[in-house]
Amino acid sequence: MSSKCEQCIVRQLNSLNELSKDELIRISACKTSQFVKKGETLFEEGKYINGVFCIKDGVCKVTKMSSNGRDQIVKLIKKGDLIGERSLISDEPSNLKATAVNNLEVCFIPKEEIVKDLKQNSNFTMSILKELASSLKEADNVIVDMAQKTVKQRLAETLLHLRENFAVSDDGPLDIQLSREDIASIIGTATESAIRLLSSFKKEKLINLKGKEIYILNPKKLQRIAEGF
Amino acid sequence: MSSKCEQCIVRQLNSLNELSKDELIRISACKTSQFVKKGETLFEEGKYINGVFCIKDGVCKVTKMSSNGRDQIVKLIKKGDLIGERSLISDEPSNLKATAVNNLEVCFIPKEEIVKDLKQNSNFTMSILKELASSLKEADNVIVDMAQKTVKQRLAETLLHLRENFAVSDDGPLDIQLSREDIASIIGTATESAIRLLSSFKKEKLINLKGKEIYILNPKKLQRIAEGF
């Protein structure tokens, strides 16, 4: 079951790709694999992670609890993504919680092993730096959207993001199953408001809904809505 | 006027502190100093920066234009902060604009010079990594607040942040002069809404206002408001 990192295709999608063959063999020897069932928690907010998770298959929602008591989805991660890089860098507990959206297959690489590479392999470090920088840019975009856009605009934007990341064909459904509550938690609104807007988008033939399946019918119009028209 | 980095106190506050004496001397030789007047722009969104700015004195607002056409303040930076690290890492134009909130004294270190250090001095790289990781954590907090909190909560929170960063004494005014529009742009609301709430906070003796001067009178109560009570 615990296959070799050297041969793992998923690795090619992230910074681990920068590691040399020798480094990979060392990592492979100490990594552990695990399956996380839909709805179960990969790690909790406030806990020390002490390593990096590499998503081999499935989708995972990363959330943060607001002082209001509601969970906010900060991002969705999927096959090939790394999570927990921050634990390599600072000795603080995680500020985020990760929960499986569907059945998840992940590898865990303990901090001690991979921190060596951070210090010695500057390509690897630069790649992690790039990932962080890109996450930060993305986070700034989200801040602006949350602050300035209406719920309707944010829903349109979110649907387009989901399409970018989870579309498999042009006319099929997106390859992700989110509850209405999850969708509301991405755009930062009440579940009822999200449902209402989804219904109205459906009525306007911008999307189609079959249970949790989402079909994006009119991305151009959604784009215009996201931009405020 | 262009003093030496080796002797600069401000440097001690950021990652440049990790550079060796030799590295600093090299940096010092190629850096440029400039003054930016209140209201003027340090750099524009969409432009290539190609280097890092180190704030020697003053306060600078970092903004991003929403597709709605309104500027959102993403963060405030002050003496000792670096800005533009992202330009060292990726070859993209800046996603943000920086404007002087008051008269600004900044140094600019060109990319070519400092990128060498990123590759060779791993302490420096790790320090930049830590800064990015910390910014990312902070950005996640802002996302959650924007998504989940009311304007009133966000204003209370913002006032407390301003206190943390710009208080000089317990009962004096904060050492920063923001317009009402700026404050609204931090919390992501209409200027009128920000003004109204500021007035009501003043009426409740949580703060005092004298023109642009802000006095924080009751931080504990503000904290409770920020948390939703």
Next chain:
DNA sequence: TTAAAAATATGACATTTATCAGCTTTTTTT
């Protein structure tokens, strides 16, 4: 398979926030 629980959907209403208009105060320019 059926009962119970959870998720989804919709209406009615309350609350929050934005917008517009008009006025006052402060700042800038002449």
Next chain:
DNA sequence: AAAAAAAGCTGATAAATGTCATATTTTTAA
């Protein structure tokens, strides 16, 4: 110092969003 411009303030109103109640559908568990 006076005039003009910008910033700040307040009220009235409209629009957006949240909350609560309740019905329906789907999922889960017995």
